[in-house]
Each structure stands twice: as structure tokens, then as C-alpha cells.
Amino acid sequence: DTGVSQDPRHKITKRGQNVTFRCDPISEHNRLYWYRQTLGQGPEFLTYFQNEAQLEKSRLLSDRFSAERPKGSFSTLEIQRTEQGDSAMYLCASSSDRLEQYFGPGTRLTVT
Amino acid sequence: GESVGLHLPTLSVQEGDNSIINCAYSNSASDYFIWYKQESGKGPQFIIDIRSNMDKRQGQRVTVLLNKTVKHLSLQIAATQPGDSAVYFCAENPGGKLIFGQGTELSVKP
Numbered sequence: 001d002t003g004v005s006q007d008p009r010h011k012i013t014k015r016g017q018n019v020t021f022r023c024d025p026i027s028e029h030n031r032l033y034w035y036r037q038t039l040g041q042g043p044e045f046l047t048y049f050q051n052e053a054q055l056e057k058s059r060l061l062s063d064r065f066s067a068e069r070p071k072g073s074f075s076t077l078e079i080q081r082t083e084q085g086d087s088a089m090y091l092c093a094s095s096s097d098r099l100e101q102y103f104g105p106g107t108r109l110t111v112t
Numbered sequence: 113g114e115s116v117g118l119h120l121p122t123l124s125v126q127e128g129d130n131s132i133i134n135c136a137y138s139n140s141a142s143d144y145f146i147w148y149k150q151e152s153g154k155g156p157q158f159i160i161d162i163r164s165n166m167d168k169r170q171g172q173r174v175t176v177l178l179n180k181t182v183k184h185l186s187l188q189i190a191a192t193q194p195g196d197s198a199v200y201f202c203a204e205n206p207g208g209k210l211i212f213g214q215g216t217e218l219s220v221k222p
Contacts, residue, residue: 002158033209040214040215105155
């Protein structure tokens, strides 16, 4: 257990529905990252925050995706109008500045 | 574009032998590299990191070697154990985000 928690661990939804995932980072970490991982591939970067500020977003993050970290602690990732291609493991990580990133267990999303 | 890749998708070793997992990276500007271990259904677990001003770093049973001339990274695991069976990823950090390769699946035979 790295100290990064994610909720829910699994989510099954129908195409077109909205879903929201939550990540609680290690408490003293000021950076929080979201990645997406599909089977057999390495994680792909989606976005990251330093405190409340969203500093970078990947081109993978379409208009249907939005992430927030309102108080610089936990973060949420919302996917609107889900598509089957959104099925993946969504990973959250946290770090102190640019040091090593510690990952949570992930949220596995299945869109039917 | 930027990419980090692995030479071998699978590696099978006998318990007690040493394992070597290789990785090539393409971004010359990257100055920080990390190895992660990922077991099925779990998030990546930090193993060891190395900065570009070093060419070798040792941890407990693991050693990372960095060759900037050929942009090559390797992870050596000494006395490999069944619990080491997992997928191993190298990642480069050019500033903020991590860029991962596809991974090498390590299988340890008892």
C-alpha cells in the first residue's frame, strides 16, 4: 500500500453515462497525476496538478474528460458520455515536486 | 515523438538466477528515470530511480544502469525470487509527467 487511494476500484457503466473517479494522494504530496492504462500497455499520462493548479493536460484528454483538485488535496476525474474506448484502468499517482511518483491501485472502468 | 520502449516483451528465469531487463529511451533531454514493477490488478510500484548525472545506482537486490551515450537503461535483479514475477516498466521523466514503455513480463520458474 503506497498511501494513495482510489475509489471506486471497479466501475461498470453503459455507454453514454457519466462517471467520476476519486483519488486521495499521500497527504504531504503537492503533485497529483492521472494516467490511463490499457491491457498490455504502459500507463499514458492524462493530466497533473501542482496543488490546485492543473499544469498540463495530454491531448488524450478529450473535451469529455475533466479533472479537478479544488483544495489541493483529493482529485476527481470525470468522464462524460462514456464510450467503449474509454474502458481502461485509470491510475492516480502523487509526488513531492519532481520526485518519484507513487501510484494508487487504480480504478478499472468497463463501458458496455 | 518521445518514446520509451523495451527490448524484450517477456523474460523467463530460474529462481535464484539474476535477471536483466532492458529499456531504450529516445528523449535526450530526459534527466530522470524510474523503474516500476506492476503485479496483475495493481498499480505500478516504485522500485528504483536514477538521475542522468549517475550511471549506476544500487538498491536492495536491484541495480539500475544508465548509458546516456546509447540512451539505454537496464534493471538487474539479483537472486530472482518467485515474488519478483510481474511486469516491469521503465519510465522517463522530462519534467512532470512520466513517459512509460510497453513493459517486460518477468516469469520466475521455481
